[in-house]
Amino acid sequence: MSLLEDVMGGGVRGGTSIMYAALGETIGERAGVINLGTEGSMLVGALGAYAIAVETGDPWWGVVAGAVAGGMLSGLHAYLVVRRGASQFASGLSLLFLALGLTSLFGAAYVGQPVVALGRWDVPVLSDLPVLGPILFRHDPLIYLSYALVPLTWWVLFRTRIGLLVRTAGERSDSLEVNGYSAARIRAGAVVVGGMFAGLGGAHLSIAYANAWFENMVSGRGFIAVALVIFAVWSPLRVMGGAYLFGMAIALGPALQARGSELNQFALDVIPFLLTLIVLAVLGRRTLSAAPAELKRVFENST
Amino acid sequence: MRKSTAGAIAGVAVTLVLTSCASATDPQSDVTDGAPGEGTTAIGFITVGPKDDFGYNQAVFEGSEAVKKAYPDMEILTAENVPEDDTAATTMEKMIDKGAKLIFATSYGHLDAALKVAEAHPDVVVVQQGNTITTDVPKNSGTYFGTVYEPMYLAGIAAGSATKTDKLGYVYAFPIPQTIANINAFEQGALSVNPDAETITVSTSDWCNPGKQQAAAESLLSQDVDVLTQHQDCTATVIQAAEKAGAMTVGYHADASSIAPEGWLTGAVWNWGPLYTDIVKTVVDGDFVGSEYNANFRVGYKTGTNPFVLAGYGDQISEATQKAITEAQAWLATDEGSPFAGPVEDQSGKVVIKDGAIPTYAENDGMGFFVKGVIGKLAQ
Numbered sequence: 001m002s003l004l005e006d007v008m009g010g011g012v013r014g015g016t017s018i019m020y021a022a023l024g025e026t027i028g029e030r031a032g033v034i035n036l037g038t039e040g041s042m043l044v045g046a047l048g049a050y051a052i053a054v055e056t057g058d059p060w061w062g063v064v065a066g067a068v069a070g071g072m073l074s075g076l077h078a079y080l081v082v083r084r085g086a087s088q089f090a091s092g093l094s095l096l097f098l099a100l101g102l103t104s105l106f107g108a109a110y111v112g113q114p115v116v117a118l119g120r121w122d123v124p125v126l127s128d129l130p131v132l133g134p135i136l137f138r139h140d141p142l143i144y145l146s147y148a149l150v151p152l153t154w155w156v157l158f159r160t161r162i163g164l165l166v167r168t169a170g171e172r173s174d175s176l177e178v179n180g181y182s183a184a185r186i187r188a189g190a191v192v193v194g195g196m197f198a199g200l201g202g203a204h205l206s207i208a209y210a211n212a213w214f215e216n217m218v219s220g221r222g223f224i225a226v227a228l229v230i231f232a233v234w235s236p237l238r239v240m241g242g243a244y245l246f247g248m249a250i251a252l253g254p255a256l257q258a259r260g261s262e263l264n265q266f267a268l269d270v271i272p273f274l275l276t277l278i279v280l281a282v283l284g285r286r287t288l289s290a291a292p293a294e295l296k297r298v299f300e301n302s303t
Numbered sequence: 304m305r306k307s308t309a310g311a312i313a314g315v316a317v318t319l320v321l322t323s324c325a326s327a328t329d330p331q332s333d334v335t336d337g338a339p340g341e342g343t344t345a346i347g348f349i350t351v352g353p354k355d356d357f358g359y360n361q362a363v364f365e366g367s368e369a370v371k372k373a374y375p376d377m378e379i380l381t382a383e384n385v386p387e388d389d390t391a392a393t394t395m396e397k398m399i400d401k402g403a404k405l406i407f408a409t410s411y412g413h414l415d416a417a418l419k420v421a422e423a424h425p426d427v428v429v430v431q432q433g434n435t436i437t438t439d440v441p442k443n444s445g446t447y448f449g450t451v452y453e454p455m456y457l458a459g460i461a462a463g464s465a466t467k468t469d470k471l472g473y474v475y476a477f478p479i480p481q482t483i484a485n486i487n488a489f490e491q492g493a494l495s496v497n498p499d500a501e502t503i504t505v506s507t508s509d510w511c512n513p514g515k516q517q518a519a520a521e522s523l524l525s526q527d528v529d530v531l532t533q534h535q536d537c538t539a540t541v542i543q544a545a546e547k548a549g550a551m552t553v554g555y556h557a558d559a560s561s562i563a564p565e566g567w568l569t570g571a572v573w574n575w576g577p578l579y580t581d582i583v584k585t586v587v588d589g590d591f592v593g594s595e596y597n598a599n600f601r602v603g604y605k606t607g608t609n610p611f612v613l614a615g616y617g618d619q620i621s622e623a624t625q626k627a628i629t630e631a632q633a634w635l636a637t638d639e640g641s642p643f644a645g646p647v648e649d650q651s652g653k654v655v656i657k658d659g660a661i662p663t664y665a666e667n668d669g670m671g672f673f674v675k676g677v678i679g680k681l682a683q
Contacts, residue, residue, distance in 0.1 A: 108353045108354075112357030114561065119547070120547070206513075212540045217511075217513045251522070254507075254515075254518045254522035260678040260679060265508065
């Protein structure tokens with residue numbers, strides 16, 4: 001395959017777990033809650049999906065379990081932050097470390113266990129398209145599901161009443177209360193749904209992409225997802241583009257190495273992070289002014 | 304070799320469990336006049352990772368089970384996920400409290416803790432797997448390791464014979480000498496039966512990162528590589544990527560033919576049982592001081608009991624190939640045999656090992672170049 005198809009197709013496959021998590025984080029942050037435990041939700045999602053896929057022999061039950069596990073961990077975050085008023089940063093990080101410890105402990109039994117993974121399914125006709133076929137239509141079903149979830153999330157957030165309530169919880173929560181809605185409930189719901197998306201991202205990693213469970217296998221993708229939401233100025237469509245861009249940056253190193261590139265391995269390793277800095281420099285101040293107002297308050301209060 | 308936050312957390316949990324059942328006796332009070340470790344009734348094994356990782360740590364665990372079989376009355380204490388810091392020393396102290404006078408510290412980075420514990424307990428033998436002691440070796444300590452590039456050379460023969468595209472792929476972590484020697488030996492083995500075989504290398508800069516492994520495997524498979532092998536701590540991802548793509552696999556660490564029934568060729572796998580048992584016997588009999596294990600011991604096909612052996616063959620290995628491998632193994636055991644028997648050229652075509660020269664184990668331990676036929680740049 002050409003370098004372009006390799007890197008872009010690899011970017012879609014490798015970026016999808018990040019995209020799921022970032023999409024979920026977008027929902028939560030739109031409601032005014034930042035969840036640094038996204039990495040943890042991905043971890044419990046990855047293990048939950050793997051364990052259930054191994055036990056039932058059906059990867060789709062694994063997908064369900066991944067979403068449930070991710071949702072449960074973020075439910076704790078919602079309880080601590082929304083109900084108990086805990087610091088969003090402290091709660092998110094604590095839950096990440098809790099997830100790391102728990103998944104190491106309970107995941108040990110699943111290391112090296114063979115799993116029935118979600119296989120590749122080529123979309124008829126479309127997969128034969130030149131260039132676009134290999135890049136977009138020769139993947140696993142969870143990737144096709146994400147193609148639908150991105151516009152759906154956008155539509156719900158910006159074109160439905162529920163979406164309006166979520167965004168109001170993130171912008172002017174007091175006006176919700178005036179109208180008889182509970183901002184706390186809306187936020188909690190958004191955080192749990194966001195965690196379920198992160199769990200789906202973890203599930204994609206363990207039972208569709210890497211086909212293995214290993215402790216700490218998410219290795220930073222959840223943090224990339226949280227950063228990505230800011231680059232994407234809280235827009236689901238931009239989250240999709242950004243996640244693929246990160247995926248491509250990760251795929252570029254191996255693709256060049258496999259072609260006998262003379263570039264230094266360690267130089268290739270820094271590409272994703274260099275990309276992050278470039279995006280930050282380009283976007284600059286624009287991102288902060290676009291942040292949901294209640295989210296800005298979180299940053300200001302947490303000195 | 305690998306250290307992670309998760310490992311550290313789990314390691315603390317292990318330590319806590321050990322603490323709760325340890326006795327309160329002063330470890331210094333049970334010094335006897337005999338040789339260190341003589342007549343011990345318990346043996347400790349500490350590993351840096353989980354005992355079922357399909358890899359390095361599982362091999363250690365299986366070795367400890369072989370010791371248990373050979374010494375049924377011996378109490379075997381194991382601790383997994385022990386980080387390469389002072390936690391390792393604490394864990395070993397607990398084992399000594401429970402009566403262990405012989406401890407295997409099995410990760411490269413456990414050496415400092417092993418030497419510290421050995422110094423505090425002259426009556427206890429602490430051996431370490433993989434590293435080397437550069438100062439004077441204490442009476443009650445030593446290191447040991449095998450020669451993994453020898454079976455990788457044999458696996459290269461299998462790969463070079465089986466490939467149809469003449470392209471072999473190697474996923475590795477870091478350009479350390481042990482890995483470089485493995486890659487070179489693999490290519491040398493392939494070249495010995497297939498002069499067109501080349502080995503394309505992709506690094507992940509990580510001992511176990513399934514996401515990166517998948518990206519690396521995909522990039523190799525898209526370049527028409529039809530045999531994948533690796534030097535990683537966790538191996539399932541690369542093996543399954545090959546199997547899904549209909550490519551062949553040479554395993555590492557453990558026999559993974561169960562997850563690659565179609566593409567499994569063979570692999571370099573561990574069998575620590577015989578060597579561990581021999582070390583235990585030496586210690587229990589009171590012969591440790593001055594023995595070959597009371598130094599930096601390296602073992603290969605020439606010395607026998609190499610803890611690295613070739614795994615079982617898959618269906619795609621012909622009888623002729625099996626015969627070639629058997630002959631090559633016999634040759635490696637002779638004085639003239641080595642994966643790096645000269646002449647060996649580096650990537651630029653310069654002769655780096657002269658015709659007729661046989662590099663020593665120590666020279667191979669410091670290997671810093673790729674041989675001709677290996678594709679990829681060695682990061683400096």
